[in-house]
Amino acid sequence: MTAPCRIGVDIGGTFTDFVLADDRDGSLRNEKLLTTPHAPEEAVLEGIRRLLTRHGIAPGQVAHVIHGTTLVANALIERRGVPTGLVTTQGFRDLVEIGSELRHDTYDLFMQVPQPLVPRRHRLGVPERMLPDGAVRAPLDEDAAREAARTLAAAGVRAVAVCFLHAFRNPAHERRMAEILAEEAPGLTVCLSSDLVPEIGEVERASTTICNAYVLPVFETYVTCLADGLRGLGLSGPLYLMLSDGGTVGEATARRHPIRLVQSGPAGGVRATALYGQAAGAPDILCFDMGGTTAKACLIEGGEPLRSLDFEVARVDRFRKGSGLPLKVPVIEMIEIGAGGGSIAQVDRLGLIRVGPESASSDPGPACYGLGGTRPTVTDADLVLGYLGAGSFLGGDMRLDVAAAERAIEDHLAKPLGLSVVEAAWALHETVNGNMAQAAAIHALEKARRIEGYAMVPIGGAGPVHAAQVCRKLGIATLVAPAGAGVASAFGFLASPVSFAFVRGWVAPLATLDMAALRATIAGMEAEGLAMLAEAGVAASDATRRVTGALRYVGQGFQVEAAIDAAAIEAGDRDAMRAAFEAEYKRQYGRTEPALPVECVSWQVVVSGPVPALRLDAAAATPTASRSRPAWFPEAGGFVDTPVIDRAGLRPGEEVAGPALIEERESTLVLPPGTRARRDAAGNLIVSL
Template identity: 75%
Template sequence: MTPWQIGVDIGGTFTDFVLLDSRDGRLFNGKLLTTPHAPEQAVLEGIRQLMATHGVAPDQVSHVIHGTTLVANALIERRGVPTGFLTTEGFRDIPEIGTELRHDTYDLFMRRPEPLVPRRLRLGVPERLRADGAVVTPLDEDAARAAIRALRDGGAQALAICLLHAFLNPVHERRLAELAREEAPGLTLCLSSDLVPEIGEYERGTTTICNAYVQPVFERYVARLRGGLRDAGLTGPLFLMLSDGGTVRDDVAAKHPIRLVQSGPAGGVQATRIVGQAAGAPDVLCFDMGGTTAKAALIDQGEPQRSLDFEVSRVDRFRKGSGFPLKVPVVEMIEIGAGGGSIARVDRLGLIKVGPDSASSDPGPACYGLGGTLPTVTDSDLLLGYLAPDSFLGGDMALDVAAAERALLDHIGTPLGLSAVEAAWAVHETVNGTMAQAAAIHALEKARRIEDYAMVPIGGAGPVHACAIAMKLGLAKLVSPPGAGVASAFGFLAAPIAFAHLRAMVAPLATLDMDALRLMIGAMEAEGRAMVAEAGVADSDVGIRILAALRYAGQGYQVEAAIGADAIAQGDRDAIRTAFEAEYRHLYGRVEAGLPVETVGWRVIVSGPTPSLRLAPAGQRAGTARKGTRRAWFGTGFVEAAVIDRTALRPGDTVTGPALVEERESTLVLPPGAAATCDAGLNLVVAFS
């Protein structure tokens, strides 16, 4: 009786919607400008419009799944709450000292991100644990109460607690939390031993601080959204997408908002994985280009790469080590370039630079006619003829060609002695070249050949730039799915209910206490089962995956390997070492025979079944696909390119470039020499001559 599902993705420029009828797989899409100061407004309005357009009653919707950039944006834009930091006495400056590594060795003026917590709100308390978790100095509760009162009176609204070695023994952190509830009951509390019980004081501290900093903001947002959905008659559960590709209920997500820092892109990777498998391409390069950024991810044999390390709020956008390190499980994506709303300019050397700043949705690119005057990638694509000024977003939004031309001429063309169109082509090529190079380097760092992958472009701007980038990379195949502009929202619907629990256990493998390990794994599994059961997953449908972070003794980094439950049950250390060395060899091409191995941490992923979606994109119309022609620029000048209505294409239809294949949310630009064939899933499979 509740066959409809809704997926919603909030991006920096647009909020995307997908409405799925689970009975027959029909899929309906929607897109609205994001309302950055109150993101739930666009969400609620978009859902209302989509349901009204397709005649769906609120009581027919089973659930809403949501992903958002709210957490990442709050950290980048410093829109969290004043946060206090309590740590072991003598270690209050860990957030500022960091690891003492320099992300740019030779830059004497290198900048680092300012800590989210100023020094006056970072205090130490007398206590100390040994490296094995044993108590050396008991917690001084009088000093702790005084420190909590000082932070409360200093204006802190949230409190991050991260004590030395608390990942092994949380006793002092938990007592501090009890004292904080007595002395400052209004504070939001975040304990490192609950959030990220892993080795690494700096990373554990920054993760805890970031979570505390955004948690009140996120909780208020979720409460407003939940209330708005309820007022609209949508009484089913609200799920949120995590950064590692799983989903959880909104109440769980509100306690761990830092787990959502990469939620939108994770949904895009889920969608890309499904598209690649359906098109017979299990090895996929996911290219996600939205309004603010472009990201890339590698998917091997249908499985995206994952990581336990992520950085946010980088000072130098493309340089690792220049942001806040987070210890959270994420689908591994790298930022490789700009988005449609990224601003172009000429630097002091006379070179064109694009981004990292974005026009976002307010005021947006100059061509949006909302007050923007700076040139963006979207303005360039419009002048080059790739976008139709009268049919953008299905005609719901008219684009101002004159405003785009004026912005490009004033800020790029005149300073460089170029016409507006030449300036647009220069911006377009700069963006494409940067992204192709970054994607190739990413594959090389992962010991992969980029030429072995098929590209799947998603995001509103992805199909516009995809063919040009694929040709620069030498890719043989590109698969452009229908509805690419809202792919992340669709990916949410394809994600299982899942949550990863992490625990530290630093010990030599040879002397690892297997009984203690079994107890720890069992407790993590039980906690996970209870969590997914609350989300409606039957115990018989629960899947368990165990991963261990291991390293050779003396190494400063670890490798994560999947460990079979039998190996743990039987205490089989050889099987654990074999799994580690197989993964180590896969990554580095060799192993260190004879060196002792040690465990660092364990992760248990508890998940429900992956939804099985039957897709039948709705809105396909009968009739001729060719709508006419439009002048589009391809390198040396304008040519007449065929304009194709994608909703009229049928399996087996072919389109030869130059052509512009349009749908409501995006346009696939086929350059001369490219040809696309519509497959059974209505994907356009592109080959290059």
């Protein structure tokens, strides 16, 4: 092979992570740098340069780079997109402000809701009307459409979202509006709801299209800078980007659909977690991803994560569903359950410790980073408690300031609460653990799952530090701690296939569904997917297809996603389709309604390439001599002189009894007293609690 290496890059709120896979010997090389928020591509390029230099790899030996980023989500949260306009059916311009009219807090008289990304003066309606079956009731008024285009151009908008009523059944008017916008204002970026979200649900369809238009020029600029920088380093291979549903796409596809990357980083972590669990013989997993900014959780069953077509971004209330901008995009279903290592702690009006949602990020970072931060964070508490080593953080590349961490905790927590510094640090640590355990348990309960039957896989730089204590609070007996947990998302990118999901809205009774038309629609989505895979160099013979139907009982307002066998579709077997729906319905709700008719709402086709092969036990590192340091374990009486073990020195089958601290460059696994860890053949540490 002329280019045997691949690089995965994940930009987080605090750190940017790198994994280089060398297919010649299966080895993995890791790197971690502070994120550069002002220009995220700078950390990416510097990290890749370091990887290549440190390990003697020529740029020409890199086949491609796979990248995931929080840029899209951050641009929406921080309102850093471009001025955007909306063209919609006359009379519906306030749809995105009215929303669904559901209240995320019934009893809050001063409830906050997210403000629309498009101000009312930039939301214009034009006369036209499609019926729910796609028939034209009123043609597009082209004079009004041209006037709207000229008005928006004169107002200085840079992007326009077009969302007409029922366009998911007939996109003719939206496409004509795009042509008129190109004629009247050729410099505008235009996004059509019928291209992005061809599904029922005007509120979600309009919101998703607006968000895509809002971030698209920003994302294009970023990708262009990154691609130019990679070429400047001598990397001539393609750039792939991670999607929120766990697949990857080429640069050209990502430029058209940046909203599909809104959850790309965490999706890579879930992909990696599924592989770790599979190697450890644990198909049912709670993925616990605690990075520098947030902590997230995802349930994985039978090796596959739970997925959804609905998502929210830029929530006003960070942990409350319904308080954000609704999106209709395929995502791996993760929930935010708590704070990250950089989350700032303070004493609230009730005299209790509250952690987050504000984060120290990478600039200035936690107080112990010595970069100007003065407020206490979770990382500062973990350092004071001895769980992190001041001289071994990031393999010694970044020395931590214990005195600065102690000062921050003393000034902002210990003195106000009348506690010692160590007591305040432990209170902060326990508060975070309790919050995360409670949120994870509620998430499992909402999905009708018993969390005690799952194994936990902790990833992210802070995940292994807190995992054992969170497991104990949840009643989880087994912890699977993978190697390289701190860069798991970047590793997951390398293990993700080229893939894209296509959805078509189609509300119709199952009993009268036109099977020939359904087969033609699915074949069209498959053909589009195969063409997209061909752009990424994947042959049609190597592709797989998965068909999912969103079905419900007639009269219900919500649908259930059920995998539909291709043979049933080919044969027009309605009974088999209903059986697949009712099996999933019963799994979720414990019952079915045999007497009620069933209707379909939409159909999804996922077209994927082959899954890249990676060795989980191939992380390359040189072990250092074992040592010890004091670490705080209240069950053992306070500070205990605790063995510090270099993970690279552990051999398959070797066991470690707690208390112990097992270090690697990107993270530290904390084993409290009474726990025991055993290294398996895949490099995982199986911890019994």
